[in-house]
Amino acid sequence: MPTSIPLGAPIWADTNSPDVAADLEFYTRLFNWASFDSGEQFGHYTELCLGTTVSVARAVAGISQNPPGEPGMPAGWGVSFHVDDCVQAAADAEKLGGTIISHPMRVGEDLVYAAMRDPDGGAFGLFEPLSDHVGFTAFDEPGAIVWCEYVYDGAPVEAMQFYAELLNWSVRLPDAEDPPRDAPYVALWTHETNVEFGGGRMALGPELDMKPHWVVCFGTDTVELTVSKAVDLGGSVVVAPMEDPGGRMAVLASPTGAHFSVMSSRERANAA
Template identity: 75%
Template sequence: MPTSIPLGGPIWADAVTPDLSGDLDFYMRLFNWAAFDSGEQFGHYTELCLGATVSEARAVAGIAERASGEPGSSWGVAFHAGDCVAAVAQAEKLGASITSHPIRVGDDLVYAALKDPDGGAFGLFEPLSDKVGFTARDEPGAIVWFEYVYDGAPVEAMQFYSELLNWSLKAPEGGEPDRDAPYVGLWTHEGHAITGGHVEFGGARMALGPELKMQPHWTVCFGTDSVDLTAAKAVDLGGSVAVAPVDDPGGRMAVLASPTGAFFTVMSSREL
């Protein structure tokens, strides 16, 4: 296997935007990321990394320009599939719809885009090389968590993913911090090659307030040493604050938006 990321776990995240240069500048300055352009052959898809040089670079996420005429700006997540074609076929049987059929990208990966039975977008990603996927995680400036927001019982929405990707679902137990809405933790069934055991990578919760008007969706959460300072910096750089900094059971967090309106979360906790 070309990656230590567990099967079924999040292996990549990226943003699509109608203003690649503008949003790229925003994210690089906000998180102190370096950017590596894949060139015209791949539509100038850009990898965002911690570390200033190629030898130091550790991949955090990617960003690409949205196809001409398509509206909006957003973040998305892709999950590790051992066989992308077979996984897409299984997803269809479970009620998903295909947005983009499996396509091979150079010698590095096979990728497909789908929508789950509730309409939430996600990707399936089969790595063919050890050069793809996250090489930075769970630290300031990198992704630390994924969350699915759904207008309904989270455990019901997650049954699809549990069957497709072999996840374990875990509802909060007595003694754990209370949450404002029903919640379920998400775990890969396969252990990490380094840490062993099941890996908790995110959660799913019932939508609240303005989220009730939105489609079910995955959110990406980036680590930071200070949520409040990062939120203020985002505004200075032309972004906005959708949910002001607040303490929740996982730590302090805020929901921010890029200048083109892509929502993402920043989070700090004692574990970062």
């Protein structure tokens, strides 16, 4: 196995953008990331990392320009999950009611990838690593992804059954002693390694007008300072800082409109 990331867990996240230069300026300054362009061969896909040089860089996420035929595609973050056979996983997803957006394809010598939609219309990726140079090398710390959450206008336990069957997840309802939530919620765990990596919840407020979607959440030491910095850099606040059972969090949008969350890693750790 070329990676220590458990099967079924998030292994990568990236965002498309109609203006990569503007979004790169925003994200790199907001999270103190370095960016590394993969070159013309790979469509100038850019890796975002903690660390300033290739020798010490730890991968957090990626960003790509909108496809030439869809320059006006809305910006948005997506999540890909670790599978050991992308071709088989894509076929299994179809049998379970999912849809293939782009068929499994090999990307250089590093990975096989397929873009998918679940039965409710939520987009996600299937990612088969072929080397130890791909996937997250920074996770669950300030500046890196700490959580992935599925937002759905309905009972989340029902929406997550597709993923549970496809990716061998455990979907767990809150215990009676858990803090109350504003909407029905389930926790998501890898089955074999018993790692909790995210959750699914019912949509609230403005989210009811959105399609089902995955939200990526980046860690920060102080939510309020990150929110203020994001606004100064041209981003906007979608949901103001608030207390959540998992920690203090807020929802932001990049200058091109891609939604993402920030959460205080320290508070999240204390709450766990």
